[in-house]
Amino acid sequence: MPRPQHPLTIQGVSLNSVAEQFGTPVYVYDGDKITSQIKTLQQAFSKVPLKIKYATKALTNVNILKVVKLAGGEVDAVSVQEVRLCLEAGFKAEDIMYTPNGVSLEEIKEVVELGAMINLDNLPVLELFGQTYGHEVPVCIRINPHIMAGGNAKISVGHIASKFGVSIHQLDEILELVKKYNIQVTGLHLHTGSDILDAEVFLKSGNVLFEAALKFPELKFLDFGGGFKVGYKEGDVVTDMMEVGNRVSEAFLKFCEKYGKKLELWLEPGKFVVSEAGSLLVQANVVKKTPQITFVGVNSGLNHLIRPMMYDAYHDVYNLSNPEGEEKKYNVVGYICETDTIAAERDIAEVRMGDFLAIKNAGAYGISMASNYNSRLRPAEVLIWEGKARLIRKREEFEDLLRNQVVLDL
Incomplete structure (x- = not known):
């Protein structure tokens, strides 16, 4: 050979x-490769209003963030420090999605003051957020679809035993809190894991998201997360981005017709980009x-x-x-x-x-x-x-x- x-x-x-x-x-790092990976996603999802929110936890150097920005990407941050790094790189606050896990309300308040989009993944903090802000500050909610996906147990985050997201089985409890505090829910989010190869996983989790989304009349976007497979060695099978893009986009556009208005589709690639x-x-x-x-x-x-x-x-x-x-x-x-x-x-x-x-x-x-x-x-x-x-x-x-x-x- x-x-x-x-x-x-x-x-x-x-x-x-x-x-x-x-x-x-x-x-x-090869700046051209980062740019081309973002362009690949833009081409694959060209049929829908797309926002690419690069998952900054993968690589947070401010100069890499600048390359992402030049390529037309936006960002997803998981800590207030990552939010600040993104601001240092020149992103506007509205370009930043903040998706923490297990943080205090005090940190979330810091990010609200900075102006980033808040993405919450547990009921206790959602209630505190509602008590604090009511309808004043828009929020996204991360759903756990209970779907096992990903190439390694440590990076599979959408299954029933995962700490991430609010269980889809607790949707009624989410809706009770939203109604009680008049919370402005403008997005729903999920992420099932990394190293996902085919469109079926995204479509399966997307169907969970679509069904839940019908309960939220103020949505502006649905966030499908990331997890696209890249090649590590000669002959590795990788995610067929054009197939995923075409099939997910088709399903998304059909849902938007059912929902009654056009929404944005958000993605959060990290490893795929860098x-x-x-x-x-x-x-x-x-x-x-x-x-x-x-x-x-x-x-x-x-x-x-x-x-x-x-x-x-x-x-x-x-x-x-x-x-x-x-x-x-x-x-x-x-x-x-x-x-x-x-x-x-x-x-x-x-x-x-x-x-x-x-x-x-x-x-x-x-x-x-x-x-x-x-x-x-x-x-x-x-x-x-x-x-x-x-x-x-x-x-x-x-x-x-x-x-x-x-x-x-x-």
């Missing part, structure tokens, strides 16, 4: 040169042979990319320094004092100490879930934009570890 051809450049910029210029580990745009560049510290396994120990680990350990996620790894070398089987492992496997039993062009490696599909939930575990420093970030490599986050220094510590004189 021929070796898969991995790109050694982004927009003509050598990834080797990025590693040399900025050091490793370093996250590198995953394939990002690579984590690392350097081989050691090549360690044992009787059974050859390990490549690199200068990064679960402190920078936790997905392989947390989700059993697959990330392709290739050798930037020796791309034509003879393929050998390796376990690529991190430098963290834990079982810290990035890639197991992978065929990679021969790795030598000092070689630069690229870990693919690292744009989503990479730097945003990074930590200082083992007192390691978080890496730099670089954006390839208009054919140039631009630093968008400085590498941490030792002083950053002490910055917020209060050192006592003991």
Whole structure:
């Protein structure tokens, strides 16, 4: 079987040169890929009034948010801090959907003051919100449709045991609160999970949303969430966006006729927008042979990319320094004092100490879930934009570890 051809450049910029210029580990993002992913969604749903609300939790760097804005996207935030980052990036408050989980009414009030759209997912806070604002502040309600979907149990969030959303079986209780406090419900939302392949899941959950929506006369939009599948390795099956777009749009337009007015369709893609745009560049510290396994120990680990350990996620790894070398089987492992496997039993062009490696599909939930575990420093970030490599986050220094510590004189 021929070796898969991995790109050694982004927009003509050598990834080797990025590693040399900025050091490793370093996250590198392709601005053109982010833009093209948003354009793909716009084309797939071109028949309906669409708003793409990029799920900022996937990657919150302000410069990435600016790229999303330039491409015509809006944003979904899950914390007041993410809301503020979106405002810093130039989004208007009305462009921001705020979808928290388990937060206090005090944080929600902060976001109301900032002007973002509020999306609530539990009855106690919905009641407090109604007591506080009545009909004054519009709100969206997140419904749990009780549909199991997604490629991993940890990212399936629409099933009956999930903490997210108000159960569809509690619709009457929602309606009682809405009536009691004259709450202005302008949107309904659901999100079933990630890595969803086909249109049937979206249509099934959409039917739950459509039936519930008939009970709310003031709606302006329905939010179908995200969860579109991207490719992680050669031959991966991915979501057929044109099929999903056409079939969901057709069902949505039919519902709007039944509802009696045109609504907007909102989507909240996160991983779909940024995953394939990002690579984590690392350097081989050691090549360690044992009787059974050859390990490549690199200068990064679960402190920078936790997905392989947390989700059993697959990330392709290739050798930037020796791309034509003879393929050998390796376990690529991190430098963290834990079982810290990035890639197991992978065929990679021969790795030598000092070689630069690229870990693919690292744009989503990479730097945003990074930590200082083992007192390691978080890496730099670089954006390839208009054919140039631009630093968008400085590498941490030792002083950053002490910055917020209060050192006592003991």
